Amino acid sequence: MKHGWVRELLGWLSAAAIAVIVTGQVASTARADLLLRDGDSLVVPMFVRSILEGQGWDWAMSTVLFLPESAMFALLRLALPIGIDALLLVNAVVNVLALYGAVRLVAGRRGPERAPVAWSVTAVAAFGVIAVTELSASRESLELASLLLTTTYYSATVIAVICSIGIARRVCDRPGRRRGMLIVLGVVAALTTLSNPLYLVWATVPIGVVLGFAALRANDRPRMLALLWWLVGGTIVGLLGRIPLTAWIENSGLGYAKPQLWPESAAYYGGLVVERLSTPLGWVGAVVIAGLLVLAVRRTVRASTRGQRLVAASAWMLPLLVVIGAIALGTNAARYLEPVVFAPLLALVADPKTLRLLSPAMARIATAIVAVLLLVGAGLSVPRIVHAATAPDEDLACVVSWIDESDQVGAGQFWTARLPKLHLEDPSQLVQVDHRLNGYSWLVNRRDFDSTAVSFLLADDQTVNWQLSLGAMQVDVVECGRYVIYDLAPEEVPLGFPHS
Structure with missing residues (x-):
């Protein structure tokens, strides 16, 4: 489209404003402890400092190697002469921007009667609404959206899962050449699994199930099977790539699976749900997620294209399968359920049609009002971020x-x-x-x-x-x-x- 780049730029600027607002709000609550002072949350800045200052590479990591997160934090540290707390908060803003980029990939290409940019911004705004309802300092609560703002709790894996769905959608929407996109899917799967094998549970298995059901339709079978093979193949390559890095890995992750404890796991997660719903803001977040899940099911049923069906189905099947899997494996960590928060956002971009609720003139006025509100909100949030970054301890x-x-x-x-x-x-x-x-x-x-x-x-x-x-x-x-x-x-x- 003639002015498509203007829309894309406005989309990124809107997402940046939302990112600043969300970061400012979260950093102004007890949740700031999780961003800036939690023992787990500090592994990436500690690791990056060790590497950049020549303190040695002999690190004992967990199952997760934090490779993309460390690369991003290293770039920020080299580029910005600011303190550690400030870098962590800038990284939080970057993570939300990356979420927008991934969602924008899922939304698909621009075209007549399509508004993928507007719907992508709406999806990130929905994420922001959920995130700002999360106020506690607890890492073991169902306050999962704000975990994306940390450098530790799998932000790169979240982005990679959404990107994988976006790549699959692009393959479905393009009838012609698709080999390049398939290769990109394999590379994303391999690199993400190399850093964090949780990608296998969050993406390979649930997306594989979605692709498997889609392959039951004869006319969709070749395309869906190709996506499935590249997804699984990339994951296997990533797992094999971890073998030379075992000296860094203190826990392979296999010990986390305790299927015999599934009743305790169900009770544990059920208790977290009750705790989350014990506050009005918890209900706000839950209602937003529930609404998105209902929309996802509806759009799955009414989908008119492969791409729409794939995205809409992923939006509700990923949370469902991840929750079932987490309980079946006997896990007891809230962060494993992050897809419950981020996957439903995709319902908003499964079918990003242009809504004709207003006349063109009124639509322009509404857009200008929203832009001003975002600008003012971001401006008011900057001092809150600065205060959180510089508050004396x-x-x-x-x-x-x-x-x-x-x-x-x-x-x-x-x-x-x-x-x-x-x-x-x-x-x-x-x-x-x-x-x-x-x-x-x-x-x-x-x-x-x-x-x-x-x-x-x-x-x-x-x-x-x-x-x-x-x-x-x-x-x-x-x-x-x-x-x-x-x-x-x-x-x-x-x-x-x-x-x-």
Whole structure:
């Protein structure tokens, strides 16, 4: 279309405004702890700092390697001379923009009587509505939309799953050449699985089921089977690619599957649903998701093209199959259910027809009003983001200053040590240990365990009671607000053998 690039630009600018608004709101609530201070959430900035500052590559990662997330954070750190908290919040904005890009891919090409840009912006706005209803600092709640704003909780996998559906739609909508798009699908599946095998559960299996049902129609069979083979093939390549990286992987993920515990898993997730629905904002988020699921089923039934049917079916089948799978495998982590939040958004772009509710003149006025509201909202949100990024943490500053000046090596447990460790001039001064003072090799640089003894212990209210004997050692207690430093110098306590 003649002015198509203008629409695309306006779509990206609208998405950017929504991203800033959502990030500003989330960062202004207790959820900011999850973005900026949670032990899990800090693995990517810790890893990127280690690599960029030459502190070593010998990292102990979980099942997830965070490769795309680390690459993005590294680019932001190299490009922007700002603090860690500010980088994390900029990364949150980028993640929401990436969500828009993925949804825009799913919406398909522009054409007569089609408004894929407007519907893509609407889908991201729906995501924003859900995200801003999430206020707690808990990582174990059904507040799943705001997890996309972190660098840790599978943001790249979410984007990759949506992109996979978008690529499949493009293949369905284009009657001619499709080999290039199939190859791209295989590459996305391979790279995502290489970094996070959860792609197998979120995309390969459920999308494979959707493609399998679609292949029952004789005229759709060749195209759907081709998509299925490339999706499965890419996933297998990604899993094989993890083999050379096993030295970094402390947990293969197989131990998370405990099918015999499915009743406990069902009860656990049921309890999270009850907890989520215990607040008015929880009901708002739930109603939005329920409405999108109903729309998805309706558009599946009324779909007139392969692409529409594929997207609409994915919007409700992914959440359904992921929930069933999570319970059947006996899992107990809320973050595994993220497709319940992001997949239903695709119902809005399954059939992005132009709505003729207003005259062209009124439509232009409405568009201008929405643009002004987004601009004002984004403008008001920037100070909130700046405040969250620069708010002083005197307790943290006290700990960091004491350790930097002490020239000592100390120890702290996972949830206690990670935030100070990230902000130290030399992160190796604070060794991650368990409550028995054995090295805890989990989401950390293993070079830290070159230290064989420590002369101080760091604790806070998340620290499990230490199980060790200090004998007749003299202990000086340093109070730093929520932190307590137990200074043993000049005495030292030996570290035990590292474990994961």
